[in-house]
Amino acid sequence: xxxxxxxxxxxxxxxxxxxxxxxxxxxxxxxxxxxxxxxxxxxxxxxxxxxxxxxxxxxxxxxxxxxxxxxxxxxxxxxxxxxxxxxxxxxxxxxxxxxxxxxxxxxxxxxxx
Amino acid sequence: xxxxxxxxxxxxxxxxxxxxxxxxxxxxxxxxxxxxxxxxxxxxxxxxxxxxxxxxxxxxxxxxxxxxxxxxxxxxxxxxxxxxxxxxxxxxxxxxxxxxxxxxxxxxxxxxxxxxxx
Numbered sequence: 001x002x003x004x005x006x007x008x009x010x011x012x013x014x015x016x017x018x019x020x021x022x023x024x025x026x027x028x029x030x031x032x033x034x035x036x037x038x039x040x041x042x043x044x045x046x047x048x049x050x051x052x053x054x055x056x057x058x059x060x061x062x063x064x065x066x067x068x069x070x071x072x073x074x075x076x077x078x079x080x081x082x083x084x085x086x087x088x089x090x091x092x093x094x095x096x097x098x099x100x101x102x103x104x105x106x107x108x109x110x111x112x113x
Numbered sequence: 114x115x116x117x118x119x120x121x122x123x124x125x126x127x128x129x130x131x132x133x134x135x136x137x138x139x140x141x142x143x144x145x146x147x148x149x150x151x152x153x154x155x156x157x158x159x160x161x162x163x164x165x166x167x168x169x170x171x172x173x174x175x176x177x178x179x180x181x182x183x184x185x186x187x188x189x190x191x192x193x194x195x196x197x198x199x200x201x202x203x204x205x206x207x208x209x210x211x212x213x214x215x216x217x218x219x220x221x222x223x224x225x226x227x228x229x230x231x
Contacts, residue, residue, distance in 0.1 A: 044222040099169040103156040
């Protein structure tokens with residue numbers, strides 16, 4: 001069965017420091033992996049995706065994620081956090097052939113000025 | 114370019130009633146997906162339509178249904194409402210020109226319809 005886990009409900013980081021939001025997945029086939037962000041009062045937005053190709057994927061707002069097949073992880077990273085990055089982040093996985101998309105429970109990122 | 118619009122934005126219904134929510138995708142986008150967001154269950158995928166056909170479906174009971182029209186606008190319907198159906202319902206559209214999975218292309222989300230079932 002497909003699943004995706006975000007082990008941290010809350011991540012706090014100081015402005016200017018690097019940030020990491022963790023995601024691990026479990027699928028039996030090849031995964032499509034995604035990160036979405038939900039800002040207060042601004043709805044859900046797509047950040048980046050991994051389908052095939054380079055393991056390091058670059059997305060919107062300076063975010064990037066690294067696909068690690070051996071560790072079945074897809075952690076979201078940013079070199080220097082901004083206060084405006086404070087939001088709820090969701091990881092998602094789609095298994096080709098399963099025709100369904102599964103979301104993690106979300107991680108609330110707070111960037112402290 | 115106008116974004117994804119959803120109507121109504123807020124809705125209050127009582128148990129046993131049915132409800133229809135509407136989603137207008139970005140012009141030129143042929144794929145429309147629906148999601149449910151609740152505090153308890155988080156974000157869950159409902160279904161996805163492309164060219165008036167349901168291509169992908171999540172794990173929801175048959176009370177949840179949808180359709181897509183020739184202009185790509187989509188509606189979802191929930192019959193026999195239950196208290197647990199109270200949620201934010203999100204719609205997203207993507208260009209999906211090649212007809213592959215909707216998530217091959219960036220999805221753009223609407224603001225959602227907040228449904229409260231009393």
